[in-house]
Amino acid sequence: MEASTLGMWAFLATEILFFGGLFLVYTVYRLAYPQAFAEASNHLDVVLGAVNTAVLIGSSLTMVLAVHSARIGSRRGLILFLLATLVLGGIFLGIKGVEYAHKFHEHLVPGADFRFTGADPRHAAIFFSIYFAMTGMHALHMIIGAGLILTLVGMAWRRRFSPEYFTPVEMVGLYWHFVDIVWIFLFPLLYLIGRH
Amino acid sequence: MSAAAPKTKTYYIIFGGLLLLTIVTVGAAYIDLGFLSQPVALAIAFTKATLVMIYFMHLNHSSTLVRIFAGSGLAWLLILLMYTVADYVTRQGIAP
Numbered sequence: 001m002e003a004s005t006l007g008m009w010a011f012l013a014t015e016i017l018f019f020g021g022l023f024l025v026y027t028v029y030r031l032a033y034p035q036a037f038a039e040a041s042n043h044l045d046v047v048l049g050a051v052n053t054a055v056l057i058g059s060s061l062t063m064v065l066a067v068h069s070a071r072i073g074s075r076r077g078l079i080l081f082l083l084a085t086l087v088l089g090g091i092f093l094g095i096k097g098v099e100y101a102h103k104f105h106e107h108l109v110p111g112a113d114f115r116f117t118g119a120d121p122r123h124a125a126i127f128f129s130i131y132f133a134m135t136g137m138h139a140l141h142m143i144i145g146a147g148l149i150l151t152l153v154g155m156a157w158r159r160r161f162s163p164e165y166f167t168p169v170e171m172v173g174l175y176w177h178f179v180d181i182v183w184i185f186l187f188p189l190l191y192l193i194g195r196h
Numbered sequence: 197m198s199a200a201a202p203k204t205k206t207y208y209i210i211f212g213g214l215l216l217l218t219i220v221t222v223g224a225a226y227i228d229l230g231f232l233s234q235p236v237a238l239a240i241a242f243t244k245a246t247l248v249m250i251y252f253m254h255l256n257h258s259s260t261l262v263r264i265f266a267g268s269g270l271a272w273l274l275i276l277l278m279y280t281v282a283d284y285v286t287r288q289g290i291a292p
Contacts, residue, residue: 005262031284057214061252068204188241196228
């Protein structure tokens with residue numbers, strides 16, 4: 001377990017730096033074009049973003065309860081909490097899909113059809129490029145996480161875990177919480193700038 | 197990892213705290229805090245991330261080596277961000 005945990009954290013460190021590159025791009029462009037970023041950010045839906053933050057925090061809670069169930073040897077609790085995590089992850093991705101659809105309708109997806117009625121459409125487009133790159137990469141991580149959780153459900157169903165051995169549950173838990181932490185930073189940085 | 201199972205009550209308290217901080221960060225975004233706006237938002241995000249790492253990712257029950265591994269990612273991220281920002285904010289007339 002200790003070796004796996006160390007390895008998982010080493011992997012997560014590479015993930016932090018992978019997302020770190022995106023956060024760096026965000027930081028550099030936001031420092032260069034603060035007005036355009038604030039204006040573009042106001043086109044994002046704060047309510048949907050906040051609800052999604054709550055949903056993802058809720059999924060972290062059910063994930064940690066799944067790990068707890070595995071530790072005390074509750075197969076039923078483990079399966080139920082894993083499924084709850086899966087449902088909450090699905091709700092998050094569903095809401096994200098609705099938001100993406102809105103952006104397509106409002107011509108806020110960078111490209112030939114991009115239309116932005118603000119002072120600085122060229123740099124607002126950079127904000128939306130970064131928005132789609134970062135939330136898209138985050139959503140991809142969630143889809144991978146959902147696949148991992150589904151695998152865990154199958155393993156739990158086949159009674160592969162016991163209080164002595166539940167390392168995969170703990171490791172997927174670490175991954176899932178990491179994805180939650182990425183969103184914890186994405187939400188204020190993308191949705192909440194220039195709101196006052 | 198330690199044999200002592202953490203109580204689930206702690207998880208619910210941390211969950212409540214994280215929700216509360218989410219509400220606080222949304223509220224703070226709508227108040228004009230001037231130049232403090234961004235530091236406040238980042239401080240809240242760091243607090244939330246730290247709570248998740250300590251309690252949900254069980255760093256409170258982990259060995260020192262695991263904690264060093266966990267901190268290293270953040271340390272290198274800060275190097276990446278700080279040096280690049282220091283460069284960009286001190287240059288004149290270079291637009292990215």
